[in-house]
Amino acid sequence: MSVGWFRRRFLPGEPLPAPRPPGPRASPVPYQRPRFLRGSCSSPGAAEASRRPDSRPVRSPARGRALPWNAGYAEIINAEKSEFNEDQAACGKLCIRRCEFGAEEEWLTLCPEEFLTGHYWALFDGHGGPAAAILAANTLHSCLRRQLEAVVEGLVATRPPMHLSGRCICPSDPQFVEEKGIKAEDLVIGALESAFQECDEVIGRELEASGQVGGCTALVAVSLQGKLYVANAGDSRAILVRRDEIRPLSSEFTPETERQRIQQLAFVYPELLAGEFTRLEFPRRLKGDDLGQKVLFRDHHMRGWSYKRVDKSDLKYPLIHGQGRQARLLGTLAVSRGLGDHQLRVLDTNIQLKPFLLSVPQVTVLDVDQLELQEDDVVVMATDGLWDVLSNEQVAWLVRSFLPGNQEDPHRFLKLAQMLIHSTQGKEDGLTGEGQVSYDDVSVFVIPLHSQGQDSNGP
């Protein structure tokens, strides 16, 4: 069951609220802006339940608020397959205050109004329990706000100053900054990168303190100053769908896509494998019969393949094993970036996974102000449960089939999110007609980019 609830704003220095147990949560906690909706999700494994999801739409509190580019509203809907919610989500207004120069980290308390306003959408796909995803949904926006507030003077300048104070110590400082091509958007990218790292540290501390475990992927979209920033650490995905264009706004980070980075680390620090794994990649796990044969392999420095003669150490379990969606890092984890997992070890060993994981996201910038937006231009953000069964092209086809005929429907983005979820549940909907089934949690944001219809579309 899916119920929206408002939660109080959390500041990084404050103790985190204890992760809540999954399930319905019908008592909103009204508080100051920004308000965050958390759409509850369900855990994987409930294959039977996944065929008859009882999805209920949850409307975002961001609806009706003017986004920086005056888009209408965002919707989130979840698959609701079981009582545990490993998918978590958050969205809301991002209110960035200004700090007073020279006040040494003290906020200008007489002027508490926000200085810059953005919007934030985030999806977290948990594993090993919902704890990390819940913490991330509770924390990351606060980390981001803090990081953005720390550089806000640079954000609003024509070009970020060499010195945050604006003082010009060297006359040609502006020229140095210009030559490096540093723009305000680079500060937002830096803030997102730092916020993910900070959030990862918070999650590590909190999980340890509360004796919980787990990790999660994180996909975040932030609209600020006419641009949409998409930060991704994990295997969720965001795409822009327009009438004539499908543009990926993120890449997936899995043991397969980050093979060379992971193998390189094991090459530099072989002790991380404790003699239990082989760093090399082979088409399949080798066995005794392969000894002495020349078999296909690749190492950290290779994008191509070559042959090597198999020796005994090649028979160990591979650092990265399996293919495509089945690829696992150290036989354990299907993603190579994300938050949490500080305690995660290979079963029955002391081998840690965290050294191989990155919490830093890759950030893509979409210059929304430069797009000639059409009414039906949307960004679709979803966890891997959607993309496992629907390609970018299929999602775009569903978007383009649905939206133009429903322009008067105030709930059309909500219904589109619902339809996307339903398309993963093996329903013959007459659109994809293939009846594909996702056995994973599925969470979807549909974010309309166009300002038209913002008022008329509201219920």
Place this chain on the structure above:
Amino acid sequence: MSVGWFRRRFLPGEPLPAPRPPGPRASPVPYQRPRFLRGSCSSPGAAEASRRPDSRPVRSPARGRALPWNAGYAEIINAEKSEFNEDQAACGKLCIRRCEFGAEEEWLTLCPEEFLTGHYWALFDGHGGPAAAILAANTLHSCLRRQLEAVVEGLVATRPPMHLSGRCICPSDPQFVEEKGIKAEDLVIGALESAFQECDEVIGRELEASGQVGGCTALVAVSLQGKLYVANAGDSRAILVRRDEIRPLSSEFTPETERQRIQQLAFVYPELLAGEFTRLEFPRRLKGDDLGQKVLFRDHHMRGWSYKRVDKSDLKYPLIHGQGRQARLLGTLAVSRGLGDHQLRVLDTNIQLKPFLLSVPQVTVLDVDQLELQEDDVVVMATDGLWDVLSNEQVAWLVRSFLPGNQEDPHRFLKLAQMLIHSTQGKEDGLTGEGQVSYDDVSVFVIPLHSQGQDSNGP
């Protein structure tokens, strides 16, 4: 002065010929296939001379031979600015023999004929003297041939077998290979990657043995089985120019483009900087007045920028300093990949550059058989001396302006290479009309891709 000469084929196990002194070399040494032309080049710094180059065309011995896709011939021409040749080049036929299974590295001596034929073009831009570039021009093709011969059975199979012997130990081996998507071209990529590494090791040994120093970039194109492989380690560049398309076939590897990799290494091994350098990037070198200020910076994990408060360690010389073409690694080197430089140290210190350099190339594959080739489709390969003053678009414009009107000229590709060189020497040629001047060595290959005119174009 530019004179072509043939050299004897060198096998990796043999002692390398001593690097030859630069200058004219008019005594060809006829030998067996493959024959390699080395176009002699000149050293940087001769600014005055560079304005009046005495370029002489050198026709490649590859001319007239049927390339795998039946293209015509390749030409190379060099700027000839001084008596030292830091740019070196090689091209020729690549004859790959087949080894007998079970013969344990012994070649099938009764069948010395080549099994597979390709073509090879390479540019090496030396620094710290011509020694490494000369060694690379003498060695790399032999390393590559050896690496390709080691996997040739996989190259000619429909799909590379799991075991080089072709024996199927596990019945589903072909399926594993197919699921990994391993194709013959991956073996060529792997062979190029291994050949660059092997060549780097040979250069290291030879330079040490002969008491010489230096390094070089390497840009290699190999045509094999209907595909063109472009392997690049350094800041040379190859582009495909067609009537309606300009396609980059390589990326440049400089301290600027590989900043994060280099900073990451210094983060993991801070001792590599010996306390003399700071890993962090700032818009300019910091000085005492900056102490205590919050200035723009970025670290290894950041693609964006942020601010940090300057402390004393930030005043050290930066690991990567300068902008664009002026960016230097440890204040010394303008490239981050290449061959050689095993002995290179920061001036007056014991700090080595080699740990930060990669000899592995990035390989791009152009499926020539899939292109609907036009008569004037060419690949232009050139050292940075060309690209410093001409953009891809300007080079394409020169190609498209020149070739269509000269289709009957048997020397048109040669003349195009000459024109490209001349366009970097500040001549008002009525084409670019901007009179740009390159003070660096310039070497250019123009490789026609189309089979038409192969015979008629020969002199």
